[in-house]
Amino acid sequence: MSKLNSEETLYDILRISPRATFSEITSAYHTAKNAFSKDSLATYSLMPEEDSAAFLTQLETAYMTLTNPDKRRAYDNRLASGGTIQEEASMTHTQPTLQSSLSTAPPINIPTQPQIETNFSDSTLIIGLNLVQIRESKGLTLSDVSRITKIPIRYLKALEEYDSKALPAKVYIQGFLRNLVQLYRLDPKNTVSSYMEQLEKLSGSSQT
Amino acid sequence: MGLFKRELIVPSPSIGSSATLNLPNRNLTAVPSTSKAIWAIGGGKGGVGKTLLTSNLAVFLSWLNKKVVVIDMDLGGANLHTSLGVSNPTQTLSDLLYKRVDDPNLLLQPTSFKNLSLISGAHDPTSIANMPHVQKTRLSRKFREIDADFILLDLGAGTTHNTLDFFLLADQKIIVVTPEPTSVENAYRFIKAAFYRMLRSVTPTPYVRQLIEQAMDEKNTRGISSPRQLLNEVARLSPSDGEELKNKMDSFTFSLIVNQVRAKTEGDIGKSIQIVCERYFGMNVDYAGFIPYDNSVWQSIRKRVPFLIDAPNSTAVTHLEDVLRNILKSQVKK
Numbered sequence: 001m002s003k004l005n006s007e008e009t010l011y012d013i014l015r016i017s018p019r020a021t022f023s024e025i026t027s028a029y030h031t032a033k034n035a036f037s038k039d040s041l042a043t044y045s046l047m048p049e050e051d052s053a054a055f056l057t058q059l060e061t062a063y064m065t066l067t068n069p070d071k072r073r074a075y076d077n078r079l080a081s082g083g084t085i086q087e088e089a090s091m092t093h094t095q096p097t098l099q100s101s102l103s104t105a106p107p108i109n110i111p112t113q114p115q116i117e118t119n120f121s122d123s124t125l126i127i128g129l130n131l132v133q134i135r136e137s138k139g140l141t142l143s144d145v146s147r148i149t150k151i152p153i154r155y156l157k158a159l160e161e162y163d164s165k166a167l168p169a170k171v172y173i174q175g176f177l178r179n180l181v182q183l184y185r186l187d188p189k190n191t192v193s194s195y196m197e198q199l200e201k202l203s204g205s206s207q208t
Numbered sequence: 209m210g211l212f213k214r215e216l217i218v219p220s221p222s223i224g225s226s227a228t229l230n231l232p233n234r235n236l237t238a239v240p241s242t243s244k245a246i247w248a249i250g251g252g253k254g255g256v257g258k259t260l261l262t263s264n265l266a267v268f269l270s271w272l273n274k275k276v277v278v279i280d281m282d283l284g285g286a287n288l289h290t291s292l293g294v295s296n297p298t299q300t301l302s303d304l305l306y307k308r309v310d311d312p313n314l315l316l317q318p319t320s321f322k323n324l325s326l327i328s329g330a331h332d333p334t335s336i337a338n339m340p341h342v343q344k345t346r347l348s349r350k351f352r353e354i355d356a357d358f359i360l361l362d363l364g365a366g367t368t369h370n371t372l373d374f375f376l377l378a379d380q381k382i383i384v385v386t387p388e389p390t391s392v393e394n395a396y397r398f399i400k401a402a403f404y405r406m407l408r409s410v411t412p413t414p415y416v417r418q419l420i421e422q423a424m425d426e427k428n429t430r431g432i433s434s435p436r437q438l439l440n441e442v443a444r445l446s447p448s449d450g451e452e453l454k455n456k457m458d459s460f461t462f463s464l465i466v467n468q469v470r471a472k473t474e475g476d477i478g479k480s481i482q483i484v485c486e487r488y489f490g491m492n493v494d495y496a497g498f499i500p501y502d503n504s505v506w507q508s509i510r511k512r513v514p515f516l517i518d519a520p521n522s523t524a525v526t527h528l529e530d531v532l533r534n535i536l537k538s539q540v541k542k
Contacts, residue, residue: 015486035480036487042480045393046400046488051433055487 009079010062013055018076022067022139026148026183029063067138067185131160134184149179164203173199245539246351246359248281248378250402252394254365256386257467260509261499261528262362263291264516268532270323274357277316279327281374282364283339286329292319293512297328304350305330305343312350329362339370348377365394367401376406380539381462382496385481387474392481403435403460403489410456416442416449436490460491463535466498474498494538497531499524 011018014028035042036052036059043052065071135145146153158166159176167173177192249262262278270276279301280288289297297317303309304327316325339347351359361378363371375381381402385395404424408417419442423432432438439457443450466478475498482493504519515524 015483031479032483034476035483040480040484041387041389041392041477042484044389044396046396046484048433 010065010075013058013062014066018079020066023144023148025063025066029059030148032059064185069137131180134186135160138184145180145183149176149183151176151179162199162202164199167199170196244352244354244356244359245380246361246378247380247382247535248361248363248375249382249384250363250371250375250398251384251391252365252367252396252398253386253391256384256391257499258365258384259288259291259362260505260515261384261465261467262360263288264514264528265532265535266292266324266358266360267321267514267516268528269358269360270321274323275355276324276358276360277327277354277356278324278360278362279351280329281361281371282329283370285364288362289317289326289328290512291509292321292324292326292514294319294326294328297326300328300330302330304347305339312354316354325356344370344373348374367398369405372398372402372405375402376409380535382465382535383462384465384467385477386468387466387470387477392477395481399462399485399489403491406460407435407453407456413446413449416446416453419445434488434490436488439490457489457491461494461538463494463496463538465496465531468501469498470501475500494534496534496538497527499527499531 009018011020014020014025014032016024016028020028033056034040036047036055038049038052040052065075135142142153142156145151145156149156151159155167155176157163159173159180174192174196177195178188180186181188181191247265249258249265251258259280259282266276266278278288278292280286281301282288283301286300289295294317299309299315299317301315304312304315309315312327315327317328318325351361361374363375375398383395383399385391404420407420419432419438423435423438423441432441435457439450439453442453464478464481466475466481469475478495478498482495485491485493500523502515502519502522502524504522505515505524508515508518511518515522516528519525
């Protein structure tokens with residue numbers, strides 16, 4: 001109700017609650033992206049292509065910001081202090097509700113975040129990808145990832161453990177990785193190749 | 209009885225019995241303001257299955273021990289009676305329109321289903337398709353006098369004022385669309401037309417009225433390209449009008465059924481339309497589900513038997529059950 005005159009928040013863009021989990025954000029993003037994509041039947045004749053394109057850009061920003069714990073926290077703080085949403089601003093006056101809502105809000109609950117973030121920007125290239133850490137930093141369980149990517153849990157596990165014996169042929173692994181890269185928003189160019197290198201190194205050494 | 213014997217009509221255990229549908233019976237009867245609910249089934253384009261879905265939803269509801277009346281509102285192209293296997297309706301909506309009959313309950317034609325009756329559509333075309341407003345108000349008042357739990361209006365194709373007005377008076381607005389550009393395009397045109405008609409009829413300030421007129425004009429100079437932007441514009445100029453407009457918009461919701469889905473991915477179109485509508489119109493849409501394309505449905509039409517009866521084990525029927533459940537759920541929510 002109070003949003004009448006104010007700007008849309010990133011949460012509004014994704015049609016999610018400010019307390020949405022990572023997997024909720026991701027699935028909202030994919031559904032919306034699908035609906036507004038260039039050849040989508042759903043926008044046919046209703047929205048001019050520029051409008052859909054403009055919205056897709058907003059969507060991308062929302063997704064990038066909210067799936068990055070640092071950026072999300074910064075954004076949430078900005079929302080709370082700037083009072084872009086009047087609701088949010090008025091909540092600061094009602095102490096009890098504020099407390100309870102903050103304690104359940106995921107971004108506040110990740111104290112070790114900065115460390116992990118810096119870790120995987122280097123790790124992708126040097127020591128091989130720590131898929132477990134990345135996944136956990138996004139607040140996802142194996143079954144979340146499996147549900148979103150449709151990769152069976154046993155393969156996800158094997159991928160995370162660099163267990164080449166439990167993994168299928170190379171092309172499938174690469175396919176899985178590309179899905180994960182998309183989901184985790186990793187560098188698509190280097191991630192797959194560096195993972196494959198690392199996997200080969202590890203399986204080579206275990207055989208000798 | 210002819211074509212249908214009572215035994216045929218008894219629902220198979222997998223469908224139809226109220227136990228499997230898990231109906232919130234208590235809430236169903238507590239529909240706001242009146243004890244009956246009027247559902248309108250529309251969607252702009254012809255041939256998307258409005259009539260077929262109406263008759264099958266009606267049969268389904270009647271199995272749930274609800275008294276159901278279907279009214280053929282396809283003024284000029286009435287054929288609902290055919291899909292229910294009633295061949296020659298003796299009295300039609302015309303009799304009510306021309307005041308030959310005053311009590312709408314006298315028009316009810318029995319069908320071969322115990323709790324389901326029909327008011328057949330008018331066959332005399334033009335005079336009725338353009339009904340003056342007084343007549344429409346009288347008709348909608350008469351509909352409320354019908355002794356039934358559910359009154360289903362099968363709307364015709366197109367976006368004539370009649371169709372829109374009967375759509376708008378319904379407690380539950382249902383849009384049927386097929387996964388084809390032509391159908392989606394017409395559905396949007398229908399929703400848009402209904403939406404603006406609703407806004408215009410409830411907005412008192414001439415100024416806001418004027419803004420709406422401008423927004424409806426596709427080449428509007430104010431750069432209002434969607435109802436959502438219209439709302440923002442109104443709110444900017446006059447917060448109190450904006451608030452009121454927003455409340456009206458919030459009360460305008462509809463359920464969406466995607467019909468004749470041939471590929472699994474096509475079913476996603478419902479979800480997508482929901483999101484796009486919410487974004488564009490700023491309104492709530494309940495996506496009720498989809499009905500797969502099914503040859504046995506096509507055969508049932510030829511036999512003039514609801515597919516619910518003719519092909520009770522078809523996938524269309526299981527999807528119809530989901531759709532009905534979702535619509536009833538959204539009705540309870542209101």
